[in-house]
Amino acid sequence: MKLELERVRQCTDYNLAVCVLASGSRGNAIFISDGVTGILLDAGLSAAEIKRRLKSRGLNPRDLDAILLSHEHSDHVQSVGVLSRQLKLPIYLSRKITKKARLGKAVHEIRTFECDVPFQINNLSVHPFSVSHDAADPVGFTIGQNGRRIGIATDLGIATPQLKAQLQDCHMLILEANHDPEMLMNGPYPWPLKKRIQSRRGHLSNLQSKRLLKELQHPHLEHVVLAHLSETNNNPQKVLDEICGAFKRSKPRLTVASQHRSSEIIYLK
Numbered sequence: 001m002k003l004e005l006e007r008v009r010q011c012t013d014y015n016l017a018v019c020v021l022a023s024g025s026r027g028n029a030i031f032i033s034d035g036v037t038g039i040l041l042d043a044g045l046s047a048a049e050i051k052r053r054l055k056s057r058g059l060n061p062r063d064l065d066a067i068l069l070s071h072e073h074s075d076h077v078q079s080v081g082v083l084s085r086q087l088k089l090p091i092y093l094s095r096k097i098t099k100k101a102r103l104g105k106a107v108h109e110i111r112t113f114e115c116d117v118p119f120q121i122n123n124l125s126v127h128p129f130s131v132s133h134d135a136a137d138p139v140g141f142t143i144g145q146n147g148r149r150i151g152i153a154t155d156l157g158i159a160t161p162q163l164k165a166q167l168q169d170c171h172m173l174i175l176e177a178n179h180d181p182e183m184l185m186n187g188p189y190p191w192p193l194k195k196r197i198q199s200r201r202g203h204l205s206n207l208q209s210k211r212l213l214k215e216l217q218h219p220h221l222e223h224v225v226l227a228h229l230s231e232t233n234n235n236p237q238k239v240l241d242e243i244c245g246a247f248k249r250s251k252p253r254l255t256v257a258s259q260h261r262s263s264e265i266i267y268l269k
């Protein structure tokens with residue numbers, strides 16, 4: 001695959017390119033490529049909207065090679081079946097969620113993985129690992145190429161030692177900062193939902209995310225994307241204000257992923 005955007009063609013010396021197409025409880029999708037292989041991590045918007053957002057950044061949906069699934073919640077799987085059939089894409093997902101993922105009548109092809117068993121999609125090295133979340137077998141991923149590594153964990157209630165070990169030494173992190181605890185508690189959600197979000201298998205608060213990033217920071221961490229923000233119980237400025245304090249020694253670039261539009265293309269050189 002060759003990324004079709006003129007801007008991307010001009011940028012030839014990168015190892016990985018990332019575009020967060022959408023992030024939040026109303027739909028998640030992330031595009032990752034090394035310039036040859038293109039993968040879509042989660043497909044939680046309609047197929048038409050995912051294609052529109054790819055095109056809005058000059059990326060061609062036909063250049064996708066695979067879809068990777070983190071877990072079976074609807075904000076991550078909405079158009080997996082449709083996209084798989086339309087674009088003839090294999091879907092990589094945990095063996096334990098194949099039945100629960102409701103992939104529709106037919107998908108082009110299913111390829112299963114197990115946590116902590118790394119695999120390759122062409123030159124991309126993919127390592128799925130367990131995260132603590134209320135789904136059948138939820139995973140985060142590291143995706144690497146040529147010594148560069150991205151860590152992604154967007155639905156998790158706590159940062160386990162195993163998760164910290166996996167996310168160490170990544171050059172880029174896409175990490176959940178879901179809610180401000182005070183806004184959540186004083187907000188309109190029903191009590192059981194508040195409890196679920198705050199539980200060990202729910203979502204990370206800004207403070208939890210900050211603590212985790214404090215532990216994970218290192219001089220070669222270049223970019224942190226804060227993701228899966230609650231639209232009701234958080235806002236981008238609050239997250240940035242709180243989390244920029246996590247970085248004392250080195251300052252990675254810090255951005256917030258949006259529910260409503262795709263991010264710029266981020267390059268790891």
Ligand SMILES: [Zn+2]
Nearest residue numbers: 025073075155
């Ligand atoms: Zn989610």
Ligand SMILES: [Zn+2]
Nearest residue numbers: 071073133155
């Ligand atoms: Zn989820």
